[in-house]
Amino acid sequence: xxxxxxxxxxxxxxxxxxxxxxxxxxxxxxxxxxxxxxxxxxxxxxxxxxxxxxxxxxxxxxxxxxxxxxxxxxxxxxxxxxxxxxxxxxxxxxxxxxxxxxxxxxxxxxxxxxxxxxxxxxxxxxxxxxxxxxxxxxxxxxxxxxxxxxxxxxxxxxxxxxxxxxxxxxxxxxxxxxxxxxxxxxxxxxxxxxxxxxxxxxxxxxxxxxxxxxxxxxxxxxxxxxxxxxxxxxxxxxxxxxxxxxxxxxxxxxxxxxxxxxxxxxxxxxx
Amino acid sequence: xxxxxxxxxxxxxxxxxxxxxxxxxxxxxxxxxxxxxxxxxxxxxxxxxxxxxxxxxxxxxxxxxxxxxxxxxxxxxxxxxxxxxxxxxxxxxxxxxxxxxxxxxxxxxxxxxxxxxxxxxxxxxxxxxxxxxxxxxxxxxxxxxxxxxxxxxxxxxxxxxxxxxxxxxxxxxxxxxxxxxxxxxxxxxxxxxxxx
Numbered sequence: 001x002x003x004x005x006x007x008x009x010x011x012x013x014x015x016x017x018x019x020x021x022x023x024x025x026x027x028x029x030x031x032x033x034x035x036x037x038x039x040x041x042x043x044x045x046x047x048x049x050x051x052x053x054x055x056x057x058x059x060x061x062x063x064x065x066x067x068x069x070x071x072x073x074x075x076x077x078x079x080x081x082x083x084x085x086x087x088x089x090x091x092x093x094x095x096x097x098x099x100x101x102x103x104x105x106x107x108x109x110x111x112x113x114x115x116x117x118x119x120x121x122x123x124x125x126x127x128x129x130x131x132x133x134x135x136x137x138x139x140x141x142x143x144x145x146x147x148x149x150x151x152x153x154x155x156x157x158x159x160x161x162x163x164x165x166x167x168x169x170x171x172x173x174x175x176x177x178x179x180x181x182x183x184x185x186x187x188x189x190x191x192x193x194x195x196x197x198x199x200x201x202x203x204x205x206x207x208x209x210x211x212x213x214x215x216x217x218x219x220x221x222x223x224x225x226x227x228x229x230x231x232x233x234x235x236x237x238x239x240x241x242x243x244x245x246x247x248x249x250x251x252x253x254x255x256x257x258x259x260x261x262x263x264x265x266x267x268x269x270x271x
Numbered sequence: 272x273x274x275x276x277x278x279x280x281x282x283x284x285x286x287x288x289x290x291x292x293x294x295x296x297x298x299x300x301x302x303x304x305x306x307x308x309x310x311x312x313x314x315x316x317x318x319x320x321x322x323x324x325x326x327x328x329x330x331x332x333x334x335x336x337x338x339x340x341x342x343x344x345x346x347x348x349x350x351x352x353x354x355x356x357x358x359x360x361x362x363x364x365x366x367x368x369x370x371x372x373x374x375x376x377x378x379x380x381x382x383x384x385x386x387x388x389x390x391x392x393x394x395x396x397x398x399x400x401x402x403x404x405x406x407x408x409x410x411x412x413x414x415x416x417x418x419x420x421x422x423x424x425x426x427x428x429x430x431x432x433x434x435x436x437x438x439x440x441x442x443x444x445x446x447x448x449x450x451x452x453x454x455x456x457x458x459x460x461x462x463x464x465x466x467x
Contacts, residue, residue: 099291104283129287129323136288
């Protein structure tokens with residue numbers, strides 16, 4: 001039976017002193033992005049894991065694109081399929097990456113893919129707004145580090161993630177005097193979600209995650225929101241997202257994974 | 272009136288993220304000619320089917336707030352303009368706009384009919400306190416009035432109270448004013464206003 005690596009397994013890989021032996025494992029999109037961030041932030045300490053991961057997933061275009069960007073700074077090439085691709089990746093580093101024309105075109109591709117995979121056009125637009133807000137959070141919170149947005153669709157299932165290995169939400173929020181009292185990454189996550197904390201000094205409250213909440217709550221959605229050594233998970237049930245938070249093996253930056261489905265949610269494997 | 276077409280600055284029909292809002296605010300300020308203080312700006316959302324709260328706060332709320340308080344201590348951009356209107360709002364954008372305006376305690380007029388000189392019909396977004404709304408109605412009925420004029424018409428409300436209410440309308444961008452002898456003469460920013 002194929003081993004499927006989910007984010008919780010990547011947590012285990014960060015804890016483990018020795019890389020386990022796995023034969024042709026599969027990985028979810030959320031798992032892949034956290035593994036790529038783990039390798040990108042680990043340097044020599046993660047060399048063995050990086051080597052194993054490349055052996056496991058080196059054939060997957062999306063995986064290679066994530067690692068090439070996060071580790072080496074090589075931007076992904078323009079996509080061959082520009083109408084409604086099954087998957088896509090977008091590199092985030094500068095303002096233009098979340099406010100320019102090419103970014104708008106990437107969002108359009110995401111929306112077309114959503115409708116091609118069974119989502120209505122209004123749902124596709126709502127998911128696209130959520131993706132855009134999440135990506136903007138990467139740019140706003142990363143402190144200039146490289147980040148990315150990535151998506152993959154399967155029939156009636158959507159999975160998308162944004163991530164960076166920058167300063168993380170705690171350091172970002174603490175740059176705003178109003179939130180300088182925050183002590184832990186977990187406090188920071190709760191502040192962002194519950195109190196709508198924002199690092200922006202001119203804004204009283206942030207709105208980015210309200211958009212995500214609205215989009216996911218009604219769609220059997222799942223959101224995994226991690227930064228530093230903290231994790232917040234939210235599951236959509238009966239039109240509301242139920243949160244739970246805990247500590248998590250350290251990983252710099254911010255990683256957010258979202259998934260939703262029309263019907264029962266199932267993990268989408270990276271293809 | 273100076274028109275700023277959002278569509279000219281972004282290819283998609285959904286506006287999301289504070290970064291994009293900040294960029295559009297900068298572009299709009301660059302777009303204004305020097306000495307624009309008495310002019311109106313018309314922000315045209317034609318073709319836009321969605322806008323998130325983050326975007327609207329970073330662009331429009333910031334613009335309205337800095338117009339309201341040109342002595343804003345924040346280091347961000349501030350602008351002195353006569354009035355700020357939005358136009359061609361998709362209903363979803365209007366709904367999101369109302370949400371952020373209410374939260375910020377601001378209001379904004381959506382131009383429904385206008386010519387190059389003035390807005391004839393507008394829809395007001397944002398919650399107005401009953402007294403402010405009554406003051407707007409009184410000003411719309413009078414077309415142009417000083418606080419003293421309105422004080423003479425409505426005996427229950429004193430001139431000082433009218434000064435205050437007209438000042439609120441001015442700050443919200445729902446009225447403009449000019450000097451008339453030693454008094455401020457107020458006019459509604461649009462000739463006819465419905466409430467959204």
